[in-house]
Amino acid sequence: MKPRKETAPLAKEREIRALLARKAREKLSYTQLSRLTGIPKGTLAFWAHKLRKAGKATGPSSPKDGAPSPFVEVLVPPREASLQCPAIELVLPQGLLRIPPGFHGPSLKALLHILQEEEC
Numbered sequence: 507m508k509p510r511k512e513t514a515p516l517a518k519e520r521e522i523r524a525l526l527a528r529k530a531r532e533k534l535s536y537t538q539l540s541r542l543t544g545i546p547k548g549t550l551a552f553w554a555h556k557l558r559k560a561g562k563a564t565g566p567s568s569p570k571d572g573a574p575s576p577f578v579e580v581l582v583p584p585r586e587a588s589l590q591c592p593a594i595e596l597v598l599p600q601g602l603l604r605i606p607p608g609f610h611g612p613s614l615k616a617l618l619h620i621l622q623e624e625e626c
Contacts, residue, residue: 522553 520599529539529550536547536554543550598621605614 519553519557522550523557525550526554526557 525543525545528534529536534542535539538548539545539550540547591607593607596603596605600621602619
């Protein structure tokens with residue numbers, strides 16, 4: 507079944523609005539957005555003008571027609587404190603032992619015990 511003719515332009519308009527919202531959010535120029543998307547910058551500028559004239563949002567706010575935004579905010583949790591610590595270096599008779607941040611404590615204890623036994 508063929509899509510109705512009026513749905514194709516609406517889909518295109520939503521796609522362009524999403525791209526223009528990205529442009530505003532990421533503070534991109536038309537040239538930069540054109541390079542990222544492959545859409546000519548003149549086409550992007552035309553759509554921005556057309557949508558502004560029609561009173562439709564092209565910025566980071568949600569579209570006025572109630573359509574859900576295609577963008578979802580992703581929050582990246584901070585790295586664990588143990589991973590931000592520098593490595594520990596131990597100078598042993600056998601050589602230098604570098605212990606990376608977050609190394610399993612019981613494993614380190616067992617390793618040090620083994621190295622201590624080898625000294626004797």
